[in-house]
Amino acid sequence: MKLMKSLLVAVLALIAGVATAQTPKKPSAPGKKPPQKAAQQYGCTSYMKAPAVTAAFDTSSGRGLADPYYLWDNGAVLRVKFLSGSSEMKFKVLSYAKEWEQFANVRFEFVESGDADIRVNLDNKGGHNSVIGQLATGVPQDVKTMNLDTTDFKTYESMHGTVMHEFGHALGLLHEHYSPLAGIPWNKELVYKELGQSQGWDKLTVDVNLFQQYSLTYTQGTSYDRKSIMHYPVLARWTTNGYSVPWNNYLSDGDKSLISALYPKGGARSTEKPRFFITDFTSMNFKESADKGGLLIYPSFRIKTQGAEGQVYFTVFFYDENGNPLMDNNDKYNISNVVATYKSFKFQAGKILTANKAAPDDFEMFIPYSELPVTPGTKIKMVFRAILVDGEELKWFFNSTPVNFSLKK
Numbered sequence: 001m002k003l004m005k006s007l008l009v010a011v012l013a014l015i016a017g018v019a020t021a022q023t024p025k026k027p028s029a030p031g032k033k034p035p036q037k038a039a040q041q042y043g044c045t046s047y048m049k050a051p052a053v054t055a056a057f058d059t060s061s062g063r064g065l066a067d068p069y070y071l072w073d074n075g076a077v078l079r080v081k082f083l084s085g086s087s088e089m090k091f092k093v094l095s096y097a098k099e100w101e102q103f104a105n106v107r108f109e110f111v112e113s114g115d116a117d118i119r120v121n122l123d124n125k126g127g128h129n130s131v132i133g134q135l136a137t138g139v140p141q142d143v144k145t146m147n148l149d150t151t152d153f154k155t156y157e158s159m160h161g162t163v164m165h166e167f168g169h170a171l172g173l174l175h176e177h178y179s180p181l182a183g184i185p186w187n188k189e190l191v192y193k194e195l196g197q198s199q200g201w202d203k204l205t206v207d208v209n210l211f212q213q214y215s216l217t218y219t220q221g222t223s224y225d226r227k228s229i230m231h232y233p234v235l236a237r238w239t240t241n242g243y244s245v246p247w248n249n250y251l252s253d254g255d256k257s258l259i260s261a262l263y264p265k266g267g268a269r270s271t272e273k274p275r276f277f278i279t280d281f282t283s284m285n286f287k288e289s290a291d292k293g294g295l296l297i298y299p300s301f302r303i304k305t306q307g308a309e310g311q312v313y314f315t316v317f318f319y320d321e322n323g324n325p326l327m328d329n330n331d332k333y334n335i336s337n338v339v340a341t342y343k344s345f346k347f348q349a350g351k352i353l354t355a356n357k358a359a360p361d362d363f364e365m366f367i368p369y370s371e372l373p374v375t376p377g378t379k380i381k382m383v384f385r386a387i388l389v390d391g392e393e394l395k396w397f398f399n400s401t402p403v404n405f406s407l408k409k
């Protein structure tokens, strides 16, 4: 396995948690003691939730304000379905979300049944979060891709701001305060303390939600926008120089121009990245082969390729029954020393390909017994992941649920 190590550290960072976005509860007013239970969710949890099985990977590498690898096609019609909620609330969400259509060449089509691209849970719990852009295609159809918590929807402003923010994530936008141009001089210890008390956030959650920074290439050429709907509020006491950002509840001029550039009306995007997505991941069968001396693995999925040509790595990682990665450093069948196998392909855009769908066992992955450092009968787990490589960029775009098994060999 010859994947570069730095590359893989980056992949693993992605695996550990960059992709749903989270909206925190509203913090107390400056000068007041933070309440035990805050009145409104502060921010949102829209990074992709860490999978059930991960190692403790570096999570410091963040990615763009709009992620060009997770955008939908320009002109996309996105089917949106509510999994819950009153008709009054649904109508409001729908009418607010559609404001994006004035500036973006996308359309939200609300549907009552059938498959949907964006699936909204709308009840009185769970805070606010959304999967980023087209990563939603990798989420099973019976699972929500967005959560909206009506307990925060007491005023027009707070509901409008939250709905616009979450649908911004659904279109591929990321948090504005992650901009490398923001330069916010955080008073980190105080922020850890206060959000720990008011939101129950641990240090890592605060780091991921507030302090990470994306690389400059992801700003899409835009400048830092303090008024962006995608910016969290920043209390003056949270910065060393009194810098603050209020609750932004309306699209800023910057939001409008950014989304128009990403989804241009009457033209194509100025640049396209490879955008690959897995759908219909239904199973990962496997069998032991005495002949071949190892484990044969058959993930079943479709892959959709869009945007531009790119390289994909289909990987299977191995863990013990507690979710700790099986480690191996012999430089074969491991990725960043985690036992794994992979197959790599270069794909052009505009394809839909299937694995183990059209014919049984037409896509096989393999790992020899000698590379699995466990004795027969030991319970282990494997996870399928798809990773896009585009030059120096490395984007995780699919992560399966773990498959549990034990080797007989």
Ligand SMILES: [Zn+2]
Residues within 6 Å of the ligand: 021, 022, 023, 043, 044, 045, 046, 165, 169, 175
């Ligand atoms: Zn957010």
